[in-house]
Amino acid sequence: MSRDKVFMSTIITLVGWPFGEGYTWIMKQLGFTNLTAFEALSMMWMKEPSWILGILAAFGFNYWLSLAIYYSARIWGTDYFPYKAMLLTMTAESILFNTFGRLADNPLMIQSTAGNYVHASAAAIGGIVSGFLIRKYVLNSDSKKSS
Numbered sequence: 001m002s003r004d005k006v007f008m009s010t011i012i013t014l015v016g017w018p019f020g021e022g023y024t025w026i027m028k029q030l031g032f033t034n035l036t037a038f039e040a041l042s043m044m045w046m047k048e049p050s051w052i053l054g055i056l057a058a059f060g061f062n063y064w065l066s067l068a069i070y071y072s073a074r075i076w077g078t079d080y081f082p083y084k085a086m087l088l089t090m091t092a093e094s095i096l097f098n099t100f101g102r103l104a105d106n107p108l109m110i111q112s113t114a115g116n117y118v119h120a121s122a123a124a125i126g127g128i129v130s131g132f133l134i135r136k137y138v139l140n141s142d143s144k145k146s147s
Contacts, residue, residue: 013066016126033115085131093123
């Protein structure tokens, strides 16, 4: 029975979200940002942050992001894959903030310089974790079977 690698990469990518959320929560408590990662994701639908809606939004955002990360291996290859996943995750986070912050004129999503660094580094942490796990458990599983 073959494994559905796309589904596995989607599930594995979920592992990176708690790292990013925990990091942004700590930085919010320290005053560096005004939103956690889940709160920022919830603001795709509402002008006020909601942590519960952010958890639900993370599943959808994660799905599309994991598809991009998984299929990027066919374009870019798997060398330095965690860093490539980090770049994709940071780009997706930037698009999220620009689209729903600047273009939607939502003042809560417009971050200070420190807030931008916090969310960029949280995306980097989540991307590196996700890229490492996808490369290890999904992309390299065929090479282990053939040897």
